[in-house]
Amino acid sequence: xxxxxxxxxxxxxxxxxxxxxxxxxxxxxxxxxxxxxxxxxxxxxxxxxxxxxxxxxxxxxxxxxxxxxxxxxxxxxxxxxxxxxxxxxxxxxxxxxxxxxxxxxxxxxxxxxxxxxxxxxxxxxxxxxxxxxxxxxxxxxxxxxxxxxxxxxxxxxxxxxxxxxxxxxxxxxxxxxxxxxxxxxxxxxxxxxxxxxxxxxxxxxxxxxxxxxxxxxxxxxx
Amino acid sequence: xxxxxxxxxxxxxxxxxxxxxxxxxxxxxxxxxxxxxxxxxxxxxxxxxxxxxxxxxxxxxxxxxxxxxxxxxxxxxxxxxxxxxxxxxxxxxxxxxxxxxxxxxxxxxxxxxxxxxxxxxxxxxxxxxxxxxxxxxxxxxxxxxxxxxxxxxxxxxxxxxxxxxxxxxxxxxxxxxxxxxxxxxxxxxxxxxxxxxxxxxxxxxxxxxxxxxx
Numbered sequence: 001x002x003x004x005x006x007x008x009x010x011x012x013x014x015x016x017x018x019x020x021x022x023x024x025x026x027x028x029x030x031x032x033x034x035x036x037x038x039x040x041x042x043x044x045x046x047x048x049x050x051x052x053x054x055x056x057x058x059x060x061x062x063x064x065x066x067x068x069x070x071x072x073x074x075x076x077x078x079x080x081x082x083x084x085x086x087x088x089x090x091x092x093x094x095x096x097x098x099x100x101x102x103x104x105x106x107x108x109x110x111x112x113x114x115x116x117x118x119x120x121x122x123x124x125x126x127x128x129x130x131x132x133x134x135x136x137x138x139x140x141x142x143x144x145x146x147x148x149x150x151x152x153x154x155x156x157x158x159x160x161x162x163x164x165x166x167x168x169x170x171x172x173x174x175x176x177x178x179x180x181x182x183x184x185x186x187x188x189x190x191x192x193x194x195x196x197x198x199x200x201x202x203x204x205x206x207x208x209x210x211x212x213x214x215x216x217x218x219x220x221x222x
Numbered sequence: 223x224x225x226x227x228x229x230x231x232x233x234x235x236x237x238x239x240x241x242x243x244x245x246x247x248x249x250x251x252x253x254x255x256x257x258x259x260x261x262x263x264x265x266x267x268x269x270x271x272x273x274x275x276x277x278x279x280x281x282x283x284x285x286x287x288x289x290x291x292x293x294x295x296x297x298x299x300x301x302x303x304x305x306x307x308x309x310x311x312x313x314x315x316x317x318x319x320x321x322x323x324x325x326x327x328x329x330x331x332x333x334x335x336x337x338x339x340x341x342x343x344x345x346x347x348x349x350x351x352x353x354x355x356x357x358x359x360x361x362x363x364x365x366x367x368x369x370x371x372x373x374x375x376x377x378x379x380x381x382x383x384x385x386x387x388x389x390x391x392x393x394x395x396x397x398x399x400x401x402x403x404x405x406x407x408x409x410x411x412x413x414x415x416x417x418x419x420x421x422x423x424x425x426x427x428x429x430x431x432x433x434x435x436x
Contacts, residue, residue: 050323050356062312069318076311092286092295099288100272133272 005030006058008044010037012201012209014158015067016055021154022071024195026078068098071151083151097137097144098155105130106158109174113166113210114217120172131180138182142189153190160191161200162210169211224282226252229266231259231276233424234432236381237289238277243377243422244293248303290321293377307374320360320367321378328353329381336386336393350397357382358403365412376413382406383413384423392433 007023007030009016023030035044035054047056047063057064057073064073075083085091108130111123134156137144144152159175164187167174177184190196228245230238233256245252257266257276269285270278278285279292281299286292297306307314331353334346357379361367367375376383382398387410390397400407413419 059312064312064315064319066319066322069315069322072318073311073315076314088295088298089281089284089286091298092291095291095294096272096286096288099291 003028004058004060006033007031008033008035008041008047008056008058009054010035012206013054014162015053017199017201018067018154018157019055019057019070019074020199021149021157021196022074022083024199025081025083025149026074028074028078068102068155071154075151081148083145083154085145085150094145094151097134097152100130100133101152101155105134105156109163109166112172112174113170114214115221116218119221120170127174128179131175131183135180135183138186143186149190149193149196153186157190157196159187160196161203161206163187165203165206165210168207169214225280226250227280228252228254229257229263229269229276229278229280230254231257234429235276236385239380239422239424240289240377241277241279241292241296243372243380243419244296244306246422247306247372247418248296248300250296250300250303290325290374290378293374297374304371305373306368306377308368317368317374320357320375323353323356324375324378324382328357328379332382332386332397333389335397336389336395347395347397351402354382354398354403354406358406361405361409366409372413372416372419379413380423383410385429388426388429389433392430 005023005028007016007019009020009032011034033041033043035041037054040052044054044056045052047058048054048065051065053065055065055067055070057070059073059077064070071083084094105127108123108127112120112127115123137152141147143149144156163175175183175187191200226245228238228241230242242254255263255265257263259276262274265280266276266278267274269280270276270287273287275287277289277292278287279295280286281295286295293306307317327349331346331349334342335350338346366372367379386397398406398410414423
């Protein structure tokens, strides 16, 4: 019996894109179910009652939620090509860096993007510190995963399209090629990869969306 | 299986306790090294330069940080002991999902519900109730989150099972009651009275003293 794979996602969610890219790397066929986050479908609420968020992967009708959990699930079920390293220590380090991305890099990027003036200046320091760790991780490697795109690359995939979009909107370099040559090179290499490139959401729509988000956040500041 | 060191705190951290639980479950011999977080050792700074926090497991000279990542590592390396995560991929995914939920939602919300004040506390109390309801449903019909035996989610939930009731008592904020969460209540008692778990948890008196000052 052929596996039935469905992915509930939105047109722009970077978390869902992780799964899209993973499925493509594994050569898996699946059905996309596009969700409108302002009007969540009954299916989404049924399959992810706890978070009510995308992505949700349905495998033969059984839901898996949380993008990094989904990535590990896909890697557990469909072994080739592997997304995570086999060596236990390397696997642990891959999980560490992916978590660092979600816990530290993403929020610190967001803080710079959703602030201005002195607040923004103050937010740049923490982001720079976080990016230094990533720069260090790329020494001697093409991708975080080594020679091929792996779990950590997919976890940081949001940087592949979003960094340049955010930079355009705030007219500020977030990942300076001089300060972060390896990370800059990675962003270009990753986003140019044919598997990855095929699934970027439309840039003009993304610029519009994130411009609106920044304005919304700036209005909230007392 | 090589030299194992655990950089831990002074016995109060539920995160360090998770790793201790996993190591003891697998019967791994290790050297505990107490870290004073106000005076971090070169070893800690070397092996966790990113967060500079405990726990850090050092196995054959290689360090790993972040408690649940360390627990998964232990489960993968020491295959002879009882499994901490299930073998089935879907069950593993569910297990990871619940552990993440506990870390990202339950612990923060319940801590703030007990230890913050004013509006933040009220908001956190509501969030806690919502989060705990999901755990209540998940433990229904099961002895432990891991089934018949303690597993990854039970280890992740050590804060909920042991630390939280103590903090609740010290701060006078009742969150988990037998009335509101009968299944979670029952799990808490089974968990804390389990012979294995009991032997690894820090003393209640020590934690009470600790939280009185926070």
